[in-house]
Amino acid sequence: MTTLVTDKLKRLTTISATTLIAILSFTLLLAFMTFVNLSPTSFAQTITKNITATGSQNQATEVIVQNTSMSVPASVRHHGQPLHAIVWALPLRDDGKIWSGKVSFTASKPIEVEIIHDYKPHQPIDKQHGEPYSFIAPGNRSIAITTLKDIVDIPIEINGTGLSSGTLEFAGSGLVFHKASGEPFTVTYTLDAIAKDVTR
Secondary structure, eight states, rough: OOHHHHHHHHHHHHHHHHHHHHHHHHHHHHHHHHHHSOHHHHHHEEEEEEEHOOTTTTSEEEEEEEEEEEEEEOOOOOSSSSSOOOEEEOOOOOSSSSEEEEEEEEESOOOOOOOOOOOOOOOOTTTTTTTOOOOEETTTTTEEEEEEEETTTTTTTTTEEEEEEEEEEESHHHHEEEEEEEEEEEEEOOOOOOOOOOOO
């Protein structure tokens, strides 16, 4: 009788160990398949979404991304203009720091690159001096925009299609690839940026 109970326990232990190994193997296989199917685009978009979603206390201070993204309509319409097409390469910072870095890109169509700055004049701006190109972003945030067209005004032409490409250094609160006409585009870029404290 003791031998019968011992044999049953051994078989039960063997079955439990085999089941456990099968479950762990299946879990590892699913994890591997998920990782393999996670494209660089979705991975970089996940990083960017996480950077955007985090609060000012936890916002990333260093970002190195290689990504391909298709544009989406901007969340804000400029007065009297069509809804612009955009790809956020670096989200607006909300912690008072600025992004400083370098980006290389190539786009499917002629585009603009825009560096976004918080716009907080220390004194009222008079009409004689005028205001820089700026607008109110979501959240009632005033931003000024550096629009870089000089590196993309004369696009490379391949098979009759104009393509924009370039490399630039930048410093600002955010970085966006942009098409004012609203025409959809695709952009591939490599970006290396660090968040720095403003010294004055």
